[in-house]
Amino acid sequence: MTLRPDQDAGAELAASSEAADPRERARALYRERARERELVVASLERQDARLSRARVACFVAFLILVVAGWQLSLPWLTLGIPVAAFVILLVIHERVLERRDAARRALAHYREGLDRCADRWAGKGATTTDHADPDHPYWADLDLFGEGSVFDLVCRARTRAGEEQLARWLTIHATQRVEPGQIRARQRSVRALIDAVDLREDLAVLGAAARVEVRPEVLIDWGRAPPLFSTKTRRWLPIAALVLPALAVAGVVAWAMGLGVWALLVVLGIEAWVYRSLGDTLARVAGPADRNSHELGVLAAVLARVERERFEDPRLVELRDALRTDDLGAGDAVAGLRRLAGWYEAQRNGLFAPIALVLMWGPNFALAIERWRRRHGPQIVAWIAALGEIEALSSLASHAFENPDDVFPEILDDAEADDPEQGQAILEGCDLGHPLLPRATCVRNDLRLCPPVRAHVISGSNMSGKSTFLRTVGTNVVLALAGAPVRASSLRLTPVRIGATLRVQDSLREGASRFWAELTRLRTVSELADAAPTLFLLDEIFHGTNSHDRRIGAEALLRSLLERGAIGLLTTHDLALAKAAEALAPAATNVHFQDDLRDGELHFDYRMREGVVRKSNALALMRSVGLDV
Secondary structure (H helix, E strand, C coil): CCCCCCCCHHHHHHHHHHHHCCCHHHHHHHHHHHHHHHHHHHHHHHHHHHHHHHHHHHHHHHHHHHHHHHHHCCCHHHHHHHHHHHHHHHHHHHHHHHHHHHHHHHHHHHHHHHHHHCCCCCCCCCCCCCCCCCCCCCCCCCCCCCCCCHHHHHCCCCEHHHHHHHHHHHHHHHCCCCCHHHHHHHHHHHHHHCCCHHHHHHHHHHHHCCCECCCHHHHHHHHHCCCCCCHHHHHHHHHHHHHHHHHHHHHHHHHHCCCCCHHHHHHHHHHHHHHHHHCCHHHHHHHHHCCCHHHHHHHHHHHHHHHHCCCCCHHHHHHHHCCEECCEEHHHHHHHHHHHHHHHHHHHCCCCHHHHHHCCHHHHHHHHHHHHHHHHHHHHHHHHHHHHHHHHHHHHHHHHHHCCCCECCEECCHHHCCCHHHCCCCEEEEEECCCCCCCCCCCCEEEEEECCECEEEEEECCCCCHHHHHHHHHHHHHHHHHCCCECCCEEEECCCEEEECCCCCCECCCCECHHHHHHHHHHHHHHHHHHCCEEEEEECCCCCCCHHHHHHHHHHHHHHHHHCCCEEEEEECCHHHHHHHHHCCCCEEEEEECEEEECCEEEECCCCEECCCCCCCHHHHHHHCCCCC
């Protein structure tokens, strides 16, 4: 390696390390930033300790002055000195604590990134299963949601909108075939965000300040709702909300001057009638803003941060522009709603509540919130959609940044298929590996499904890797169609729908046996193939029936799927099913995984080979656990 004059040995070492492990660039950056954030946290913690001691000192000084003032007849105004100092220190301390907490969240963000680079990510990301549909034809089969899932690995979104958008990209292939141009555009946006490390840190720090629990669909429905005050109410309520508080204050003054309390009581009676006539309308007007002002503040900060980012990718520019309305950005608009919501919530303070009732606090701020909703409500859906898509793209970009040796697949147009009239799909991959497995133990295989060969019947012994290979293919295809990089050295494919039978379960509640549940799932896969080119991943189908029926049924199903342009994989323990591939040749071929018995122990290399497996390990496994066979 030849160094430039401005390079040193450290640069050479870094370059050689990166050559050895492409992820070293991400690790090095994360380590450097984590150290910087650690220093900031330590400094702010020291400031926190000093300010805490100073506040205690101010309080002690106040007590001393109270005693001294009583003993020595000091002017009571001297008490204002420690009180003023305490208030100033309180304000400064709150700001230091906010900065300290933000630095801690940034430190946690980079430590999580280092864990992902070291394959210690399981259970530390988005482990939710809220986006899972029990009837979905592949999410459970491919481990898309839950702890140790694809979503756990990839998702960095901090808002529900971002999570839901990413989940939609991962699961939509059961109901819809995404257009190639749309996927390629998404890939360009992801590439444009790969080096946006500062943006990802800011989104993580802002979003982690408080989980944004304002549900997008609730906020959108609230913004789209028709006027919640009737036309008649909108005429008289603004006048009453201004006049009655003024009259109430005048009544209080009259009462204090000894002119009687009757005027005040009359005004209070009218105000009580107003509150009663409004009923629960005030609560409906406040809607999702009520009791959620802090979450709205976080949402406003996230929106404002995205608005400040300079994008060059056309789609990202379009999404950022969608966050503006007239001359006001979405962040500023939501911040305004947050302030109104905060003032509205103030009426629940126990000490302020009586005054709020007299001043008609609730109706006044409900009217202000309604005016905000009439102006900005219809645009909420565009704001939420834009933010969700940017967060989802940022998640995929973070995954690409941390896994630079993963490749973006080549998305083919239908016209590039060998037989586009029949809508046949193509899937060709080299060195395909499962993205959820540690790289050190991940075994890779090649796959080529395109005319004339469009299906593999995979035979092999137990634990040899058949089902894992199906999940490897399915998971990489899901990531590819979402616009993400994949665990491979190359991958080219046409967009497909996906159906799988790796985790079909019986249902006691619905009274369905596993065989019946499997038949239902296979019908779903067949319907997918009717609608569009489909990738099928069928694992040990029909094993709940006899070998004769299984062979006939599997061959007929495979023939039907291939005739409709589908591609896919079918695994089996039953070597009789290998004849199905022979009957359907050249459209289907036999491949297998095998094992070796050495010194009484089974060894697997998880490599896919051509042809039918010639041996079984079932008896050896039975004996290995002590069964007398």
